[in-house]
Structures are given as structure tokens and as C-alpha cells.
């Protein structure tokens with residue numbers, strides 16, 4: 001099997017997305033999660049862009065142990081100086097420099113010529129090499145760059161010392177075969193191409209980012225630049241989870257990564273929570289519906305054999321199990337299954353009657369929950385059955401505040417929260433987790449006080465009592481903790497009702 005290097009740019013291209021900006025503490029949380037997910041390279045930021053981004057690269061460099069930490073620059077000496085300084089504590093460091101190579105960029109962005117751009121490219125690599133051994137060069141807008149000129153640039157920067165050459169489809173323009181041909185052309189026409197790794201960096205403007213990336217890999221690229229949940233400029237970048245699972249599902253491609261795929265879902269939730277960027281329900285691999293079956297024929301097939309409609313095991317991406325969602329398109333098999341999960345066995349005659357009632361309700365109500373089903377079946381169930389922990393992830397590191405993200409299912413509804421803070425927040429979450437695990441009633445879990453406003457230190461308070469013990473939580477990020485507190489309270493209130 002050939003090894004493919006995973007270069008994650010969630011914290012750089014992903015963080016460029018409006019509203020997704022993170023502070024240093026949050027970036028460290030994401031970097032630590034990416035490290036345990038198994039990425040090879042973390043692009044930590046663009047150090048010259050702001051003091052905050054500079055500081056984040058410094059702190060991530062200190063916090064992360066083995067992945068290479070990469071900093072982005074323009075092909076400009078000052079950018080490279082600042083990137084080198086920001087990377088000073090990284091155990092393995094890389095400077096990522098580059099310049100636009102398409103006719104469009106050369107003419108309109110730089111008012112320059114191919115010759116001049118080639119010279120600037122060589123100079124940037126040589127300058128970065130003074131600081132670090134590992135230099136990656138990006139040919140911005142390579143997707144729209146003439147292949148012959150692109151090959152000249154790639155050859156020249158490898159000769160100048162580039163260890164990795166990035167071929168971005170910056171505007172998401174290429175068709176998969178076209179992008180594959182581009183990589184093939186470079187592999188066949190660049191002298192010394194094997195002295196560097198060719199990388200892909202595809203954008204999703206036409207929804208082809210992942211297809212283009214895979215096409216690039218099939219033609220010789222051995223690094224892929226990706227983000228969690230596919231976030232990134234405009235329509236986003238190739239998503240890490242899609243590439244990792246394509247390679248897992250298609251063993252015939254003979255390419256492997258060192259991604260621990262079972263950590264995909266929790267990492268996805270962490271990024272989505274911290275960046276306040278919801279994942280679309282039908283997003284491949286990590287969307288709410290990625291392993292949900294809602295129509296009768298599919299549900300029947302999946303219940304007979306999961307693989308009838310699933311090419312991946314949800315456990316492989318860190319999701320406990322698939323879900324069989326009851327809708328007006330569901331059949332008897334799904335209804336019977338749900339009843340049996342709820343501990344109710346019905347014979348076929350009675351099932352027909354319940355099914356008829358179920359359809360009447362389902363035609364009126366989009367979301368049929370467990371309570372509805374039991375009610376239709378003429379039963380009621382204990383409140384203890386209604387609450388289930390969906391996921392819980394707590395990450396922490398030296399000099400880093402712990403962060404917890406939690407998802408709780410109450411009936412069929414999911415409540416999600418993330419919180420940063422010290423011990424008390426963790427304790428509260430731990431208590432909630434225990435309650436849910438033991439399926440105890442939550443009446444014992446009372447909210448003592450909640451203060452969504454901030455105190456003089458800008459912190460938010462949460463105070464809950466469980467079995468006589470008061471758990472007190474606070475966090476520095478008002479929005480995150482307020483959202484977290486609200487989610488807990490919604491969850492608890494819903495349960496108590």
C-alpha cells in the first residue's frame with residue numbers, strides 16, 4: 001500500500017470562513033484533536049496576518065507533539081521571516097510559501113509576467129530554506145494554470161529545494177479527469193518530480209473538491225490538503241472525512257493514511273461546535289442523516305442486513321449505530337423494530353392496527369418520536385428510557401483549558417453543547433454523563449442558578465445540583481458557555497416535563 005499524507009488546513013483555510021475565527025485556546029483544542037485523529041501536517045495559520053494568528057502558531061507549535069506544524073506565507077520575505085519566528089517551538093516545522101501561477105493571477109493580481117513570477121517562486125523557496133528544511137510551495141490557481149508553464153514552475157521550485165509542491169485548484173474549477181491529467185502531466189514531465197511530494201488542495205465551488213482530490217491521488221499526488229467538515233473559503237475545501245473513508249472503502253486503490261477513522265465524528269463535532277458552523281444534515285460521513293434510514297424499503301433492507309444500504313459501518317467513523325427514523329414513508333418492519341427497541345413485542349395482527357394509526361399521525365407530523373409510537377401502541381414508557389448520551393468528548397493538554405462537547409438524545413431530539421472551562425464544567429458534564437449512563441431520573445438534577453450574563457471577568461456561570469452536590473461551571477467564552485448551559489437546561493427541562 002502507498003502512504004498518503006494528510007495535511008489538515010482546518011485552522012488556516014477553514015478558519016478563513018466568515019464566523020469561524022477561533023482564539024488561540026480554541027485552536028489548540030482543535031490541533032490536539034487533529035493530532036489524535038492522526039493527521040500528518042497541521043496548517044496552523046498565516047502568522048503575518050495578525051498578532052493573534054502569530055500567537056496561535058506559536059502555542060500550537062508548543063502543544064502538539066508529532067505532526068508537522070505548517071505556517072502559510074505569501075512569496076514575500078517579510079511573511080517568511082515572521083512564519084519562521086512563529087514556528088520556533090515546533091518539533092517538526094514547515095513553511096508553506098507560494099504565488100499565483102495562472103495567466104489570470106499573473107496579469108490581474110500581480111501585473112507581472114510568467115518569467116518574473118518564476119523568479120519570485122524560486123527566490124521564495126530559497127529564502128524559506130534558510131530557515132527550515134521542509135518547504136512547501138503552492139502554485140496558486142494551478143487549476144487554471146497552463147500545464148506546460150506549471151511544470152516549469154514545479155521543476156524550478158523543486159530544484160530550489162521545495163520538499164512538497166502544492167497544486168491547488170483554488171477556484172474549484174477543474175473537472176476530475178482534468179485535474180487528474182494535470183497531476184499526471186507533472187509526474188511525467190517534471191524532471192526531479194520524485195524529489196518532492198506532489199500535493200492537492202481542491203476547492204468545492206462546483207462540488208467536485210473530493211472527486212478532484214481522489215483523481216489527483218490516483219495520478220500520483222501523495223499529500224492531500226483537507227479540512228474537517230469540508231470548511232474553507234467560499235464553498236469550502238475537500239473534506240478530510242470523505243478522503244479518509246473513500247480510501248478505507250476502496251481498498252483497491254491501494255492507498256493508506258494513518259487517520260484513526262473512529263475519531264472522525266467527535267472531531268467533526270468539536271470543530272462544528274467551536275466554529276459555530278453547523279454541518280449540513282446530508283453531509284457525507286458526518287451529517288446527521290449520513291447513517292439515517294427513513295424510507296420503508298431501505299429500513300427493511302438495513303434491518304435484514306446493514307450492508308443493503310450502508311457501504312460503511314458507522315462505528316468506523318465513531319458513530320455508535322445507524323438510525324431508523326420513522327416517517328410517513330416507513331413500513332411495518334421499521335415500526336416493529338422501533339417497538340422492539342422500546343421493549344414492546346407485537347404480533348403481526350396487532351402490528352397492522354398500530355401501523356394504520358401510525359400512518360395517520362405520520363401524515364400530519366414530520367417527526368415521529370418514541371413517545372408517539374408508544375402512545376399509538378397504547379403504552380407509556382418510563383422516563384428513564386428517553387435519554388441517551390450520543391457523544392461526549394473532553395480534550396485537555398498542558399497549559400490548555402479543558403473543553404467538553406456533549407450530545408444528548410432526548411427521545412429523537414439531539415441537544416448539543418460545547419464548553420471550555422476548568423474542573424467544574426467537566427464535573428458537571430461528568431455528572432450528566434453518569435446520570436444518562438445509569439438512566440437515572442433527572443428530577444434529582446436541579447438547576448440552582450444560571451447566569452447567562454458575564455461577571456466582571458467576562459465569565460459565565462452554571463450551577464447545578466445533583467445528589468446534594470453542587471456543580472459550578474464557568475468559562476471564558478461567553479457564547480460557548482451560554483450555548484452549553486442553554487443546551488443542558490433544554491435537555492434537562494425537556495426530560496423533566
Ligand SMILES: CC(=O)SCCNC(=O)CCNC(=O)[C@H](O)C(C)(C)COP(=O)(O)OP(=O)(O)OC[C@H]1O[C@@H](n2cnc3c(N)ncnc32)[C@H](O)[C@@H]1OP(=O)(O)O
Pocket residue numbers: 013016046048049050073074075076098099100109110140170233
Ligand atoms: C488562496 C488563499 O487562500 S491564500 C491565503 C488567503 N488568506 C489570507 O489572505 C489571510 C491572511 N492575509 C492577510 O492577513 C493580509 O492579506 C496580508 C497580511 C497577507 C497582506 O495584507 P496587506 O499588506 O494589507 O495586503 P492586501 O491583503 O490588501 O493585498 C494582498 C497583497 O499581497 C499580494 N499577494 C497576494 N498573494 C501573494 C503571493 N502569494 N505572493 C506575493 N504577494 C502576494 C497582492 O498582490 C497584494 O499586493 P499589492 O497590494 O502590492 O497589490
Ligand SMILES: CC(C)C(=O)C(=O)O
Pocket residue numbers: 013072138139140141166168169170171201203
Ligand atoms: C494558499 C493556497 C494553498 C490556497 O489556499 C489555495 O490556493 O486555495
Ligand SMILES: [Mn+2]
Pocket residue numbers: 013168170201203232233
Ligand atoms: Mn485554499
